[in-house]
Amino acid sequence: MNSGIAIDATVVGPPRSGVHYAVAAGAIALGSYGRAHVFTGDSDLIDACARASIPTSPGPVAGNVLRRIAWQQLVFPHYLRDAGVLFAPAYTAPVRCPIPYVVHVHDTLAFRRPELCALRNAAHMRVLMPAAVRRAKTVLVSSTAEADAVHSRFGVPIPRIERIPLGVDPCFLDRPQARPRERPYILFVGNLEPKKGVGQLLEAFQSLDTGDHELVIAGRYAWRSAPIRRALQQAGPNVVHLGYVPRTELPTLYAHAALTVMPSIDEGFGLPILEAMASGSPLLHAHHPVLCETSNGRAMTFCNNADLASQIATALRATPPTAENQEWARSQSWERWAQHALPILQAAI
Structure with missing residues (x-):
């Protein structure tokens, strides 16, 4: 060496x-x-x-x-x-x-x-x-x-x-492929484990009238995931669990999402935030100091579980993110x- x-x-x-x-x-x-x-x-x-x-x-x-x-x-x-x-x-x-x-x-x-x-x-x-x-x-x-x-x-x-x-991985700078799903969807990307807040996201989604939107969960079952597995099995047809999604397919999944949600309880950084922003997806994440720093204050946030459902509804009605936000995320190479x-x-x- x-x-x-x-x-x-x-x-x-x-x-x-x-x-x-x-x-x-x-x-x-x-x-x-x-x-x-x-x-x-x-x-x-x-x-x-x-x-x-x-x-x-x-x-x-x-x-x-x-x-x-x-x-x-x-x-x-x-x-x-x-x-x-x-x-x-x-x-x-x-x-x-x-x-x-x-x-x-x-x-x-x-x-x-x-x-x-x-x-x-x-x-x-x-x-x-x-x-x-x-x-x-x-x-x-x-x-x-x-x-x-x-x-x-x-x-x-x-x-x-x-x-x-x-x-952010260079693959998230590529031009997205054709729309991966027929119905509009809200997206979560990440391992299914306690810190990710997937249970809270499921509860919030099921409490809302989101019209034709699906909730798409892209991630594998990880540690202590039995409660999440049971909740997904009982969630109904509007919740779709894709399992592990290869890295090369994520940019298109992000790019066509009506909204990407990151409801994490705690994180050290939160790579899906940069990935979603670089792909042009509208983004909603927990109001956690690390996640707010990662998004550079350029995304909508929610403060608690009770706030999550209303913020999803608001985000679906909001103006799409600006090209400036996307370019900022892409610059974080x-x-x-x-x-x-x-x-x-x-x-x-």
Whole structure:
């Protein structure tokens, strides 16, 4: 690696969620500037790196958390001795890392709201993340709220925390294909898990007279999703669960939506906000500080469950979003992210 940047992308694997997409996109963006080496066991990411002429080395296949932890802590340090700096883009780093490193903390939910996390993930974060952030040369975060959380909870000095908002995937800049559904629809995109607020969205939709609109749910069942599964099974014909939707099909789904709703209880960033805005979809999201920051105050919001139904009705009657909003979202590229992240990594060497 000759004093370059080693990137631990071993968290990436199917089925991908927001952090996986962010880690993969960030690795490609950084690697495009050269002198980066990506460690991953994900075949899709290996292929993407090959197309961009980014060197890779095999890591453990994602999915087995204990195996990945063991590899990161016991094996990975031996590969790092020739690197100049490690970029650890998913919360944790080797405890005995032989080189300086920069860690990316996407959120602090495992500490603030552990009930919204998978038990295994929460345990992993609670054991390894505190030491990782305290020993890092710099901690990257995606929002001001998470910067404050890292500072207050772990005592990391403010000068060692850098906020760089995530980027939007280039596929959301493509021209959408033909309308994917005959009826107009309200769209939700994301894993079906407790923090996403899908149950509240279902209740709000079913309390409204939305005319011919469907509610389309695009996302796989994730942890603690049994209540959501039961609610969807009982929801009736106006609620359609598509399951997991491939990344390449999402831009068209967003672009033709009458409204995209993100009712999350908590988030570290909220990539679907940028994706919806870049695709030209009207957007309604929870009035959460992170989500308001991600949308740059350019979307409608709701304050509580009681407010959600009325705001959906209002949003369906509202004037479509301006081209300026769409262009702003499209400007939030991964190239922009890498241009800000690269000097921070180089300064850590």
